Amino acid sequence: MLDDLGSTSWHNRHYGPFARLNELLTEAGVARPSIMIVGPGGVSRWLAPLLNNSAADSSFVRKTIGDLARYSDQVLRRFPFVPLISLEPLEVRETMLMPHDLTVVDRSARLLEAVRRDIPEAITHVVDLGLDAPPARADVVIAFNIVSRLDDRAADGIQHLLTVLRSGGWLLIDDRSARAHLANHPRVTQVAPKTHRVDAAN
Numbered sequence: 001m002l003d004d005l006g007s008t009s010w011h012n013r014h015y016g017p018f019a020r021l022n023e024l025l026t027e028a029g030v031a032r033p034s035i036m037i038v039g040p041g042g043v044s045r046w047l048a049p050l051l052n053n054s055a056a057d058s059s060f061v062r063k064t065i066g067d068l069a070r071y072s073d074q075v076l077r078r079f080p081f082v083p084l085i086s087l088e089p090l091e092v093r094e095t096m097l098m099p100h101d102l103t104v105v106d107r108s109a110r111l112l113e114a115v116r117r118d119i120p121e122a123i124t125h126v127v128d129l130g131l132d133a134p135p136a137r138a139d140v141v142i143a144f145n146i147v148s149r150l151d152d153r154a155a156d157g158i159q160h161l162l163t164v165l166r167s168g169g170w171l172l173i174d175d176r177s178a179r180a181h182l183a184n185h186p187r188v189t190q191v192a193p194k195t196h197r198v199d200a201a202n
């Protein structure tokens with residue numbers, strides 16, 4: 001049986017928002033933020049070194065190799081015996097320069113096992129975001145390219161993410177999900193590209 005697992009597709013896909021988040025947390029003086037990543041995606045550990053990297057300049061040939069690896073990964077990662085790596089948690093770990101606590105949430109237990117292999121101290125929860133809120137609170141929630149995939153449960157998914165966030169917390173989310181669910185939201189203000197603050201005035 002094949003695993004219908006979503007992917008990050010390349011290295012440093014969200015590097016810009018992560019770097020800005022590090023600045024925002026530093027400016028705000030949050031001593032040890034709790035950061036929750038929801039739906040980080042995974043790729044085959046075997047092909048990961050060949051994937052493109054949006055934080056690096058690459059030649060045409062290198063980019064072509066990266067594209068071929070991406071297409072191959074779309075098939076390979078679906079076989080349950082193939083070892084996975086989840087890039088987003090590792091990139092958040094690397095980009096946040098202050099001590100922080102990391103929680104990772106996904107509906108895929110296989111993906112979360114790969115996260116714990118690389119980041120043993122990460123707390124993980126198997127949760128279907130369309131059905132339930134993650135069982136923890138956080139100063140930051142990162143949820144790229146998941147809400148827009150929840151179809152008729154997307155509004156519930158956004159509500160579950162907002163439930164997790166502490167007052168004044170930051171929500172990093174893709175533009176498509178933000179446009180559909182956060183425009184004119186009474187509790188949410190956009191403070192940077194793909195970055196929103198919840199109840200910022202309180």
Ligand SMILES: C[S@@+](CC[C@H](N)C(=O)[O-])C[C@H]1O[C@@H](n2cnc3c(N)ncnc32)[C@H](O)[C@@H]1O
Nearest residue numbers: 006007008039040041106107128129130144145
């Ligand atoms: C398309 S990937 C997004 C990967 C990464 N965040 C990105 O922006 O490239 C979707 C991720 O959300 C997870 N996911 C999909 N539906 C979910 C649900 N209902 N509840 C929890 N996780 C879900 C998938 O397992 C996968 O890790």
